[in-house]
Amino acid sequence: MTDAGKAWMLHVALIAALFALHFVLPAYHHGVLARVMVLAVFAMGYNLLFGYAGLLSLGHAMFFGAGLYGAGLAAYHLGWSVSAAFSAGILAGISLSLAVGVLALRTTGVAFMIVTMMFAQAFYLATLHFNAWTRGDEGLVLQTASRTLGSLSLADPATRYLAALALFSLVLLLTLAVVRSRLGRVLVAIRENEPRTIMLGYDTFAAKLAATVLSGAICAAAGAAYALLFGYVGSTLVSVQYSILPLLWVLMGGAATTIGPLIGTLLMYYLVDLSGGPLDRLLPGWHLTYLGVVGVALVLLILFFPKGILGTVRGRWLRWLP
């Protein structure tokens, strides 16, 4: 089989496995996996920019937030249907990433990181400032009635899982198609050597802007899905922590791998989950929270394991992994 054939087979098999898990997982893990798939979409959007184009943003919470609030506010205040609210979320993400991209892509390296962080901070503060509509930290709870798609209630665990899986599958295959496309190859070229890429005749600014908007749209789709599936929209979901988490998930799973984001999100979710339960019982009085787990994971990864799990697998064994 060709490498491309193997890659498509692997992705379809992964989707099939996630579908099979729907029928066998106990309720708790079934719920976790639904949430992880939505967050993995967020990570895949981040990976497109960070992994493939080599642009390290510290502000992707704002794109997740654009989808979250775009969909959430439309559903809560305007009573829009699920599909209209979801589209509003994606549209908000596209507009915001276009505006941020045009400005932030004028900078590079450290300045790009700080500019994106600052824009995201302004977005976060805005969700606090306009608390007449957003209710700030307390947030909005979307009623079950406003979360129905035809006769299906998105609040129902089974529907929720399958909706999350549908979005995840779509974005996974989209990512695979993008990274194998002309644009995907140019993004990698920019990451590896931008001056050379310009002198091959590529408009690198346009390519980076396209990647930013695509990344923003995918992250916004994750945010919109989060609002509609889990029914909660609040400022904590757009705080700086939510800009760091996708970076961590992607680093752990393997930057510039299509499946890495899911693996990283899943592992980190359970690690943080552990810190609340069993680890807390093991070390009573330590008040272990996500802070310690995330911190230690970040430092260890960047020091000893910068390629992440799938990056290492690809380097050692499976050269064809996309």
Place this chain on the structure above:
Amino acid sequence: MGFGPHLVLALLEGLVTAATLSLTALGLSLVFGVMRVVNVAHGEFFMLGAVIAWAVAAGFPGEPALGFAAALVAAPLAVGALAYASDRLVLKRLGYDPEATIVATIGMLYILQQAALTFYGADARPVPAPFSVRIQLPWFGYSGYKLFVIAASIVLLAATWLVLSRTRIGLIMRATQYDAETAQAFGIPVEKVYAGVFALGAMLAALAAVLVVPISQAHYLMGRDPLLLSFIVVIIGGLGSLRGTLVAALLIGLSDGVVSMFFSPTLAKIIATLAVALVLVFRPQGLFGKPAR
């Protein structure tokens, strides 16, 4: 109180903010200037300074002046030692790569917050001021301690300035900043300079925190605002420019006091944050810096 006295009060509060902010931001600026490392954990060194100050002061019950004096020595030393160790253990191993060090210092930020939560707890705790004199101005009484904070910061800034501009240590640091490779070739131990600068930067933040903590309180999440404000100051002042950092700290500190007196603080923060992002996009050398090369 009329508008005039209100403004005087706002300006005084602004000066207090500006004073401690200059110290904190100077630390961040030094680290970026010499090492090209953006230390996202800088706010946590500030937080640790405050927490250690509380712990030290608690060891001198009933003697706030003595406790404060001890904290003023112990907190920077402890935080400096910690920063030195993290440079050796983490940053050096990453070869001071700008992107990798940002990720690593984000990790350090979380670890230090977790450590404070574990060993100090989630409560905000006050540290008594070393003295409680009230200075009577024509319109209102004002805390003598806050005036002391302004004076002490000026002294510390002047001392740092002298070290940087007049001593051999300062010369070595500037040589390393200008061109690390050449400095190495001339026998300057660049790695030791880096570790020292990272420690010095953290110590400045810790000093600022010890000064601040009798006014505010020690808390494990208190590092966030100083970090953000220091970022703003360093960017407005021009990345790596010490003079720019001081001018910007004064500007931001004063305007922070005045603006938050008359506007919603959140709105002021939003505008300030966006303004800073735009400065970095359109004038990366800062408002007061010269274009590079």
Place this chain on the structure above:
Amino acid sequence: MTVLLSTRGLKKSFGGLRAVDGVDFALETGEIRAIIGPNGAGKTTFVSLVCGRILPDAGTIVFDGGDITALPAHARVRLGIAYTFQITSIYPRLGVFDNVALAAQRAGGGGLRERAMAALERVHLERRHAEPAGTLPYGHQRLLELAMALALKPRLLILDEPTQGLSDAEIADFITLVRVLSRDATILLIEHNMPVVMELAGRITVMESGKVLAEGTPAEISADPAVQRAYLGAPADG
């Protein structure tokens, strides 16, 4: 013969230094032209202005009858100006084939794989197409960069000190290669190695202190007393 590239009054300063100071220059289609001159004469700055990596302070650049002075670099590459860097610039972590494919993809048209392999064959690297480019020896990396330029199907190929760091045998191969290439493209090269210049160039432009000092055939240039004083260093009769 028609003029492919011309510049008029081209100027560029860095700080106080006038790196390029009013250069009028014309290149005819099909030429092999060498630019020589002492270090700091402004040769690299001049070709960087031509290919758009830096923008001039004053003056105009005309390529194939159109004014390209304000065009960004990538648009000039699309018009047919290819540039190989003074310090080899490839994608070291990508495969040799992928390096050339990126160039062939931009040039457009079908048969991406065939066109990329054809470019590799012209520099005799086709057998190493699967290796990471960074593992090639230095001389081969230079050839790879040349193959990338070829895959762009350029009309004007600018080579900035292409033989620097090559062995004598590699230089001999390189000369043969450039002769073959010049059937399809006009060639402008900056070169310090005088035997290479004398063997390849139809005409030579001598630069000094940002200005054009002299221009002519190799024979004219080697006989020019001003050039000898400024660049060759010693009078011809010893």
